[in-house]
Amino acid sequence: MKQGLEKKRLKENFSKEILNFFKKKKFIFTDLDLLIDTNLLTERSGEQFKKSALTYKDLLGKEISLRPDLTVSTALKYIQEKKVKEEKYCYYGSAYRLDKTGDLKVFDQLGCEIINPSNKNSSLLLIDSILEPIRKIKKLEIIIGDVGLFKILIDELDLPERWKLRLIRHFSRREYFIDLLKRLETNYDLDQVTIDVDTQRLQDLIRIDQNKIIGGRTIAEIVKRFQKKLKDPRDGYKGKLNVRIIKDYLKINLPLQKAEKTVITFFIKNKLPTKNIKNYFKKIILINKKIGKKYVISFKTDFGRNADYYTGIVFMAYTKKKSQIVELARGGEYSNLLKTLGYKKNIFALGGVINLNQLINL
């Protein structure tokens, strides 16, 4: 086990070397804010976030948190500096999170982010930039997943719209997702008795001022959704079959080289249209072509479900020490994050970090 001073020296050397490499790839070094307005984080990640962030109130009662990750800090910087075009950031700093017992864990990270990229091959550039500094590590392995592919699969299934939205929204919440599949299998999600009673009341609502607001929602909005709900198919949508397809899809785990063929065959076998998936796969094919021979890369459809802001390709680099997985780097594409933090629209962005604490302990 390496001791304090040795660790410090190693950290300094690694960080200098890696940051220089990032700079060569034209990433601009940036200092990120240590503190983040808790409101912004709660708006993005919800109430559950508070349990994992170290938060305190300032003298005016405003809640402030130590940054729980550096991607959010980078996105906030982009927004605060009113950027509109591509920005390529790199950084070195710590992320602070509380574990389940309430102990503070500090993660020293080196990372880079590309926000609003102008280049189509930005995903390849980012993944390659993150992996190159750790390339020589023994038994390095990479996993790639793609949350966007899952979305395409769900869109192609014969399911009511509400079910498609639910499955996509909750893909990152594994336990609840299993629960959802159980419900989908039994086709249970609507109560016919209540619908009948409310259908009668609907006539009263239609007669009153449609702009009236009740509990933050207009009458027009309530009426519209209710009518849409009545038209949405309630049965006969083959819940069991769809659940089987989803479960089978999530079992796909193979070398990246075989990913395209296997996934397309899977779609054909299940009588799903392949046009969208073929188009979408171009990015993964390019990654495989350019770096597929440099690394051992596997493709896992079930990978990338640990954070709700990933929307496309997700990756992780690891090695094994005494048969335990040591996670060295991680990242992915996130298109919705900036809007949830206050940017005017969704923009494509992607980022990745190298876990310095793990690196120096190898």
Added chain:
Amino acid sequence: MKKIKIGLPSKGRLRENSINFFQSKNLKVVNAFGDRNYFFNIEKNNKVEGIFLHAREIIERINDGTLDIGISGLDLLKEFPEVYSENVKIFQKLNFGFADLVVAVPKDWLDVQNMADLEEVSFNFREKHTRRMRVATKYPNLTESFFLSKGVSQFRVVPSLGATESYPFTGSAELITDITSTGSTLKANNLRIINDGSILKSSACIFVSKKFLKNKFLTNFK
């Protein structure tokens, strides 16, 4: 010899029912210094000393060891962090103080019948208003766990100290979770309970500290 320390609720029906319950077990509560005094004794029992406290504080004091035993609501224990349940044990559920913690929405939200609807509406709401739907409650922890277990993640809690039913109509929140026994207060305030929106069925309980679990005094309640 160290006296046994008891806490009973200081107000309302819970106080009355707790005193009656003690009396039914031959433990007559005596307020020797008058009704406004917070301390009490048990008639013909000098091994016990008691105090009337807010129901929530009774659980706090059992947890920190100031009290050995007390009566309070199950809802209140469940609202505290899980670590409290290691020190504060439920000795007996009592036959009074029944109340349910439920999710309630404005009655005109016809399209919201169950938590799955709420999940969908909360996403639409966030998209439209670029902020999360607000839930007013006196039970932020229970509310948060329940909502997340039902897939509703797009919300934020607005802590309420009272008159929670009014929040959706004053613009302070869009929906609420609150304790109800008959549902009539919710109904009177134009709210309706969501079909699968029952968070917790609560009643009064005898709570004891972990260290007190084997004390002979507890045989009085069997």
